[in-house]
Amino acid sequence: MPVYDYRCDNCGRFECAQRITAPALEQCPTCGGPVERLVSRGVGVVFKGAGFYTTDSRAKDVARKVNRERQEDNKALLDGDVAGFVEQSDRTDRKIAEGL
Ligand SMILES: [Zn+2]
Structure with a gap:
């Protein structure tokens, strides 16, 4: 499960593990304020499924x-x-x- 970084104006950055198909959080789980999802190191590159060959x-x-x-x-x-x-x-x- 990928870990997403979020930023809350009140609480600062936090991480949340979510299914890839789950919608982005809109509310901070701590204070209920609005949050913004940051582009995360965990999601930047998704090598998914078959199709990677490197030999010839x-x-x-x-x-x-x-x-x-x-x-x-x-x-x-x-x-x-x-x-x-x-x-x-x-x-x-x-x-x-x-x-x-
Ligand atoms: Zn908060």
């Missing part, structure tokens, strides 16, 4: 394409678009399964 040049080419797709996945996630992330990463999984 063809495989490197594939790995590069996979990385590009995953960057699109992560962009959606960093935008806070979790539904978009899940959808996009499923699409990437399908592309990888089809050999890109």
Whole structure:
């Protein structure tokens, strides 16, 4: 389960482990004030599922394409678009399964 960093104006930074599909917290669990989710070290790069090969040049080419797709996945996630992330990463999984 990824750990997200949040910032509360009253309480400062705190961390919260959440399912990747869970919505971002909107309220501080301590004071009930509004919180902002920070871009977290834990979520910046998501290497998910199959598709990473590093041995020969063809495989490197594939790995590069996979990385590009995953960057699109992560962009959606960093935008806070979790539904978009899940959808996009499923699409990437399908592309990888089809050999890109
Ligand atoms: Zn607070």
